[in-house]
Amino acid sequence: MYRELSDKMTRHRVVSFLSHLRKNDLTMNQYKILSLIEQQGPWLPNRLAEHMELKAATITYLVDALEQRGLVARTPNPSDGRSHYVNFTETGRQLVLDARSEGDYAVMESFRQMDQDEADHLYILLRLLGKKLFP
Amino acid sequence: MYRELSDKMTRHRVVSFLSHLRKNDLTMNQYKILSLIEQQGPWLPNRLAEHMELKAATITYLVDALEQRGLVARTPNPSDGRSHYVNFTETGRQLVLDARSEGDYAVMESFRQMDQDEADHLYILLRLLGKKLFP
DNA sequence: TATTGTTATACTCTATAACTATA
DNA sequence: TATAGTTATAGAGTATAACAATA
Numbered sequence: 001m002y003r004e005l006s007d008k009m010t011r012h013r014v015v016s017f018l019s020h021l022r023k024n025d026l027t028m029n030q031y032k033i034l035s036l037i038e039q040q041g042p043w044l045p046n047r048l049a050e051h052m053e054l055k056a057a058t059i060t061y062l063v064d065a066l067e068q069r070g071l072v073a074r075t076p077n078p079s080d081g082r083s084h085y086v087n088f089t090e091t092g093r094q095l096v097l098d099a100r101s102e103g104d105y106a107v108m109e110s111f112r113q114m115d116q117d118e119a120d121h122l123y124i125l126l127r128l129l130g131k132k133l134f135p
Numbered sequence: 136m137y138r139e140l141s142d143k144m145t146r147h148r149v150v151s152f153l154s155h156l157r158k159n160d161l162t163m164n165q166y167k168i169l170s171l172i173e174q175q176g177p178w179l180p181n182r183l184a185e186h187m188e189l190k191a192a193t194i195t196y197l198v199d200a201l202e203q204r205g206l207v208a209r210t211p212n213p214s215d216g217r218s219h220y221v222n223f224t225e226t227g228r229q230l231v232l233d234a235r236s237e238g239d240y241a242v243m244e245s246f247r248q249m250d251q252d253e254a255d256h257l258y259i260l261l262r263l264l265g266k267k268l269f270p
Numbered sequence: 271t272a273t274t275g276t277t278a279t280a281c282t283c284t285a286t287a288a289c290t291a292t293a
Numbered sequence: 294t295a296t297a298g299t300t301a302t303a304g305a306g307t308a309t310a311a312c313a314a315t316a
Contacts, residue, residue: 027282027283029283044297045297045298046296046297046298054283054284054285055284055285055286056297056298056299057284057285057286057287057298057299057300057301058283058284058285059298060298060299060300061282061283061284062283064299077297080292080293080296080297081291081292081293081297082290082291082292082293082296082297082298083292083296083297083298084297084298162305162306164306179274179275180274180275181273181274181275189306189307189308190307190308190309191274191275191276192275192276192277192307192308192309192310193306193307193308194275195275195276195277196306196307197306199276212274215273215274215315215316216274216314216315216316217273217274217275217314217315217316218273218274218275218315219274219275
């Protein structure tokens, strides 16, 4: 049943996801903002900063970049005039859905930079995890 | 037998490895150079650039930083006067061995930035991997 | 003439500090 | 007075291009 999950398939998903990001000129954190909106709706910049462990000024920088390209929009926060919600546009929504369908960036991040030594350590860890998950 | 591998233990290794890097003021790629030397002996800058997928100028920058702190040294390449080998000093060797004993940076890289959605994807992937590794 | 590595320079992403507007 | 977000500025890490030395 799970035979089809070959290394080749995994690699293909990773590569096509990366090329999708590159093609659309999105950085990891830009993609992450779109992805968080897709998961949980509009976000306040401060919540994004907290969740992504970045400073508010950095969120401004990232949202500015996304906004200039028409991928997100800022809309007023009715209950606090100092802040605003960050939501994606239809274009932004389509882009993140396309990217997600092409791969998974957690997997990519995990495997992208592995060398042999790291892979060995991960293999050991997977064996240990496997024993826990499938005793 | 594997009961001891609790989340707590894993987290402890990761945290202590990170604080080791911070304490010694080493970036990931500086550590990686030391680690590669520990695995395979002295390296030529061009081979490092290839292997780490960085440009030669960036390797110069990284090696300069390590050299100024006495963690690596450049020694002539007898068979090509244009290049040199990058090897660690005894201090550098001790540092990478200490770091390795405190954690594993592949594991750290994999888990450090995960949010819930990413964790879900990884869980699914681990289930699939588990079926392959422990059928 | 081609290649290795360095230097000079610029760009991206992040942070800190000072500021504006609102609470 | 405190908080949310922006602006200005700086620093770390990367890349590109021009260069020197050697092959």
